[in-house]
Amino acid sequence: MIEGLSPMTTDSEAPSLWQACVDLLAQEIPQQQFNTWIRPLAAQVSDDGGKLTLQVANRFKMDWVRAQYAARITALLEAVQGRPVVLELALAPREAPVRTSPAPRTMQDQVLSELPDVATPVEAAVPAPNRSRLNPQLTFTTLVEGSANRMARAAAMHVAGSPGQLYNPLFIYGGVGLGKTHLVHAIGNQMLADKPQAKVLYIHAEQFVTDVVKSYQRKTFDEFKQRYHSLDLLLIDDVQFIAGKERTQEEFFNAFEALLAKKSHIVMTSDTYPKGLTDIHERLVSRFDSGLAVAIEPPELEMRVAILINKAAAEGAEMPEEVAFFVAKNVRSNVRELEGALRKILAYSRFNQKDVSIQLARDALKDLLSIQNRQISVENIQKTVADYYKIKVADMYSKKRPASIARPRQIAMFLAKELTQKSLPEIGELFGGRDHTTVLHAVRKIAAERQKVSELNQQLHVLEQTLKG
Numbered sequence: 001m002i003e004g005l006s007p008m009t010t011d012s013e014a015p016s017l018w019q020a021c022v023d024l025l026a027q028e029i030p031q032q033q034f035n036t037w038i039r040p041l042a043a044q045v046s047d048d049g050g051k052l053t054l055q056v057a058n059r060f061k062m063d064w065v066r067a068q069y070a071a072r073i074t075a076l077l078e079a080v081q082g083r084p085v086v087l088e089l090a091l092a093p094r095e096a097p098v099r100t101s102p103a104p105r106t107m108q109d110q111v112l113s114e115l116p117d118v119a120t121p122v123e124a125a126v127p128a129p130n131r132s133r134l135n136p137q138l139t140f141t142t143l144v145e146g147s148a149n150r151m152a153r154a155a156a157m158h159v160a161g162s163p164g165q166l167y168n169p170l171f172i173y174g175g176v177g178l179g180k181t182h183l184v185h186a187i188g189n190q191m192l193a194d195k196p197q198a199k200v201l202y203i204h205a206e207q208f209v210t211d212v213v214k215s216y217q218r219k220t221f222d223e224f225k226q227r228y229h230s231l232d233l234l235l236i237d238d239v240q241f242i243a244g245k246e247r248t249q250e251e252f253f254n255a256f257e258a259l260l261a262k263k264s265h266i267v268m269t270s271d272t273y274p275k276g277l278t279d280i281h282e283r284l285v286s287r288f289d290s291g292l293a294v295a296i297e298p299p300e301l302e303m304r305v306a307i308l309i310n311k312a313a314a315e316g317a318e319m320p321e322e323v324a325f326f327v328a329k330n331v332r333s334n335v336r337e338l339e340g341a342l343r344k345i346l347a348y349s350r351f352n353q354k355d356v357s358i359q360l361a362r363d364a365l366k367d368l369l370s371i372q373n374r375q376i377s378v379e380n381i382q383k384t385v386a387d388y389y390k391i392k393v394a395d396m397y398s399k400k401r402p403a404s405i406a407r408p409r410q411i412a413m414f415l416a417k418e419l420t421q422k423s424l425p426e427i428g429e430l431f432g433g434r435d436h437t438t439v440l441h442a443v444r445k446i447a448a449e450r451q452k453v454s455e456l457n458q459q460l461h462v463l464e465q466t467l468k469g
């Protein structure tokens with residue numbers, strides 16, 4: 001028995017609550033992450049169902065699961081259970097090792113090597129809830145509009161209303177947690193609402209890779225083609241995951257051509273614009289760019305406020321505007337984090353039976369706010385990078401161009417964009433009054449090189465860790 005736990009049900013009784021949660025997580029977390037972090041967790045539920053303990057293999061995994069997934073898991077458990085559930089993470093006892101992923105694969109040929117790491121197909125464990133794999137809750141109605149997503153949303157609505165015409169393919173790109181997945185589900189849901197017979201498929205790119213590999217192994221390419229080439233709408237998420245996967249890219253290209261020829265629509269999402277993709281064939285990239293590529297930006301303050309108020313209302317809770325402003329001012333990175341903050345506040349309010357107020361939000365978000373207080377400044381980045389590369393801080397603002405100075409300066413600009421909320425012009429200003437295009441060039445250059453040069457990646461990693469403290 002795990003220390004400090006109240007009586008638990010046996011493992012065989014626990015899974016229904018956990019399994020329901022796992023099923024939902026499988027729909028929203030990329031498959032590789034799901035297989036790595038969620039699938040191996042073993043669950044125990046207390047007798048009264050008020051506490052669920054997840055056993056994690058080691059401390060590193062425990063920290064990661066806590067930081068990345070605990071808030072979401074709690075919310076899903078509460079949604080499934082219909083009442084508060086306390087989530088605990090515990091180290092798995094040594095004598096009862098947690099379930100692990102299947103034995104390592106032998107990578108005998110190029111196609112097998114395209115399987116995502118530690119992956120077994122998700123559908124082996126988690127049945128797809130519907131053929132289209134759409135989450136019916138992710139609709140245009142529940143997607144708050146703001147200047148950050150206005151263009152992408154308008155294009156998406158156009159595609160949903162008149163598929164196969166303009167903007168084919170539609171390529172939606174942007175940073176994490178900004179609503180790309182939500183938007184593509186909204187297109188699919190809208191199309192199905194208008195045309196229930198339409199063949200719509202939402203798929204994460206990693207699952208597509210798995211499908212290619214499986215059909216290769218089982219020699220079922222005809223079925224594969226039949227399945228993908230007959231669609232009316234293909235929604236493919238995080239397309240950057242097909243990078244470096246030759247066979248998958250070929251099959252994607254074939255599906256792409258077949259679908260466009262019959263005027264079916266293709267919508268893709270990615271973390272970068274088409275030309276920013278690396279290790280994807282030029283012929284594919286140019287096709288990605290041949291319809292409309294549109295960005296989703298981080299939401300502005302008013303949009304963050306609206307999202308908080310809407311999401312609270314959807315949970316049957318009221319969030320006064322002043323509280324929403326307080327939270328929105330402090331949680332600025334992306335919508336997923338905003339949702340996490342909201343969940344914490346609502347849970348805190350329920351447990352303590354107190355109305356939502358600024359003070360309550362302050363208490364509920366204590367940890368998060370203290371991190372904000374230690375926020376990283378551009379000045380700090382400049383000093384840390386200058387120290388690391390042994391140049392003078394003054395060279396960060398100077399006009400000097402030798403590579404030994406220009407490169408650390410570009411790295412500092414990249415980190416300033418990544419680790420602070422400053423805009424490109426603001427960063428340019430802080431680097432000796434440089435133009436925002438100079439900053440953008442540096443950011444793109446370093447981001448692209450990081451993917452290819454492991455030494456640079458390592459250096460950036462060290463700098464990031466140093467700055468985050």
Ligand SMILES: Nc1ncnc2c1ncn2[C@@H]1O[C@H](COP(=O)(O)OP(=O)(O)OP(=O)(O)O)[C@@H](O)[C@H]1O
Nearest residue numbers: 142143144175176177178179180181182307335336
């Ligand atoms: N404009 C919005 N209005 C309401 N909810 C939003 C909005 N944008 C994002 N969300 C919500 O934020 C969460 C994260 O969004 P989503 O998963 O679509 O992001 P993403 O851009 O696909 O991220 P990733 O690249 O990490 O997959 C989801 O719960 C989504 O419903």
